[in-house]
Amino acid sequence: MECCGGHSYVDFIESPYFNKTNPVPLSCCTLRTKDPLNPVPTNKAECFKSANEQDTKPNVYLHTTNCTGALENWLSSKTVILVSVAFAVAILQLLGIVFACCLRKEILGGEKF
The missing domain is CATH 1.20.5 (Single alpha-helices involved in coiled-coils or other helix-helix interfaces)
Structure with a gap:
């Protein structure tokens, strides 16, 4: 769905499982492949840099849309x-x-x- 987090990717920043070097899961980055078991980001360094800066503007390397809204949009399109x-x-x-x-x-x- 090209989304990240319930509210946004910032949800992961305060998680104890992520830190400054890995602020978000790889699935939050734009990916070269669609393989869920082996996500390969287009530019991992830029994705993590954008996440650390907490920039909410649309980004080429990081999915800034929330998954709650993306799921609601998908469900409404399939009603x-x-x-x-x-x-x-x-x-x-x-x-x-x-x-x-x-x-x-x-x-x-x-x-x-």
């Missing part, structure tokens, strides 16, 4: 698909209930409940 899938699942559930009732009636030989 029609998500609602359609939920509706289809609901219809399948109702059909399953109807068929189960019909099967029960056949098994009991048409007897009433």
Whole structure:
């Protein structure tokens, strides 16, 4: 999604797992490859330098957008698909209930409940 952190990349700066030499995860930098197991930044030094400066302007080497907003944008762009899938699942559930009732009636030989 090309984003970093819940609010911004600054979320990582106060973390005990990161320091001045590694202020943000490599996934916060712009990457050459899309491999999540082996992220390769386009320019690691410039990315970390930008993170240490805490510059909030759009940056070529560092993703400055927050992931919360990016996720909301992605979900809103997929709303029609998500609602359609939920509706289809609901219809399948109702059909399953109807068929189960019909099967029960056949098994009991048409007897009433």
